[in-house]
Amino acid sequence: MAQQQQQQLSSRSTKDQKTEDKSLPPTRKIFDPTIQYGTFHYEFGGPLGVSSMMVFFPILMWYLWASYKFYDCHLATPRQGQSILEFLKELAHHVYTDAYPTRTAWAIIWGFLLFQAVNYLTLPGIWTEGLPIPQNKNRGLKYYCNAVYSLYFSTIVALALHFSGIFSLSTIIDRFGEIMSVAIISGFLISIAVFVRALIEGKQVRMTGNWAYDFFMGAPLYPRVGPLLDLKMFFEVRLPWFTLYFLALAACFKQYDEYGYVSFQMLHCFLGAWLYANACAKGEELIIPSWDIFYEKFGFMLIFWNIAGVPYTYCHNTLYLVSHDPATYQHSALYNTFVLVLLLGAYYFFDTTNGQKNAFRQQIAGTYKPRNTFPRLPYLVVKNPRYIKCKNGGTLLADGWYKYARKAHYTADFLQNLSWALNCGSGSFLPYFYPTFFFFMILHRxxxxxxxxxxxxxxxxxxxxxxxxxxFIPGVY
Structure with missing residues (x-):
């Protein structure tokens, strides 16, 4: 066991500080992601569980939207004397009339998707390599990473459209329900297209034979459009967090249009969304060895969650702020300072824990390339980290923040989104949906x-x- 523990990466040459160790452990085994490791068992409650999620999560999204739009951000309940059936009919009427997927909403969603795809294919970026896989002659797939350029180029274009009068960013808030409905429908359509394409091309892996379960979990591992546009990378990095960022930006303009200024709380909301989107973009190449990219299949779970679930449920702190007069949710300077410090502190640990984990994977694979992206935080990469070299050829990081908690990145992520909710005060549950949902999700994850x-x-x-x-928490749990 002593030979399996506390191995160190070879020391870097002082002659070239930017070159990381590129040697593979001599007994490193090539894992086959097409093989189910361990004894198979259904996840997420099996076929019945995943079918329920595919039906009820869109319903939950429309319910939360209706609560925000028509019930002053309070959870919608039947009015006094109103029957359950009448209440449900009222909600359905709101969805049909105010969240109908209009042509404008289709143009906004798909215009954004296509614009981001063009950015993916044309903007400057770097090439990096994923983990070695048997299907690619034991080499990793090549990935093109330019999300950080896409984020800021998209921001420039959005601001130009807004100030030129071609497209007001406030439209995103005004037509939120319509846009969300298109995102929901698009999540189903894209999931069907990806699933059917995999079956036609014979690229399905780890199938169970149950159509509902396989559709939810996905059929293909590494679907691409052409040799460059990797769908999994595209959906995980750009769509959810860029959408959330532009929703927050749109809310700032909407609030300014209505009240003539942008409140501290709204700026806090925008700061949080920017930090998250920027972190995902600047570290795009580091998620390539992650479980989601390497092993998780690309199905409804990832597709729907990234195009619809994340951006249109995690944004209810933004919607709460933009739908109320800023004078009604002002907090003390001390409280504002506490919430801001919580956000920035949580972000530091969120960025550095993920940086340490993912950089370590690339250090082991010999593909790590440091990038000068902002902000480059201290302790983002652990030099010569301790790790356990496993009998199966794998490695387990036992250094950095992870020596204190194996899921330290989840704890930091939760505290970050909790600060978003606390920023809104206690006037509504809707801003707390994100941290509440995330809390139970990370326990399950x-x-x-x-x-x-x-x-x-x-x-x-x-x-x-x-x-x-x-x-999660050193010395506690």
Whole structure:
């Protein structure tokens, strides 16, 4: 066991500080992502569970929107004397009349999608390589990364359209319901197209034979449009967080149009959205070795969640602020300072924990290339980290922030989105939907990761848990 623990990456040459170790461990095994590791069992409640989620999550999104739009951001409930049936009819009427997927909404959603795709194909960027896979002659797939350029070029174009009068950003808030409905429908349509294409081309992997479950989890591993546009990278990095960022930007303009100024709370909201979008964009190349990109299939779960679920449910702090007079939710300077410090502190740990984890994966694979992107925070990369070299050829990072908590990045992520909600005060539950949902999601995700890692690493995972005993909070849990 001693030979399996606390290995160190070879020391960097002082002659070239920008060149990272590119040697692979001599016993490194090439994992086949087309193979189900461990004993198969249905996740998310199996076919019934995933079918329920595909039906009820869009309904939940429309319900939350109706609560924001017609019930002053309070959870919609039947009025006194109103029957449940009458209440449901009223909600359905609101959705049909005010969230109908109009041509304008289709143009906004698909114009944004196509614009981002063009950016992906044309803007400057860097090439990097994913983890080695048997299907590619034991080499990693090539990935083109330019999300950081796309984010700021898109911002310039959006501001130019707004100030020229061609397209007011406030339209995004005014037509939110319509746009959300198009995103929901598009999530289903794209999921069907990707699934059918994989079946026609014979690129489906790890199928169970249950159509509902396979559609939810996905059929293909690495779907692409042409040799360059990787759909998984495109959906995970750009669509959810860019959309959330532009929703916050639009809310700033909407508030200014109505009140003549932008409140501290709205600026806090925009800062949080920008930090998140910028973090995903500037570290785009670092997520390539992640479980989602390398092993998770591309199906309804990832497609719908990224194009519709994330941006149109995580934004209710923005919607709450933009729908109320700023004078009604002013807080003390002390409270504002606390919330801001919480945001910036959580962001620091969010950025550096993810940076350490993903840079380590690329250090091991020999593909790490440091980039001069803003902000380049201290302790973003651990030099010569301790790690456990596993019998199956894998490695487990036991250094940096992860020696204190194995899921430190989840804790930082939760605190970050909690600050978004606290920024809105206590006038509504809607801003707290994101941290509440995220809290239970990460508990489930952590358990899911635990089971997969226990199967994959065996006794090395037991040793890893001894070295890094805490999951979320050092000394607590």
């Amino acid at each position: 952590a358990q899911r990761d635990e089971e997969k890692c226990a199967q994959k690493y065996g006794e090395d995972w037991v040793e890893y848990k001894k070295q890094c005993p805490y999951v």
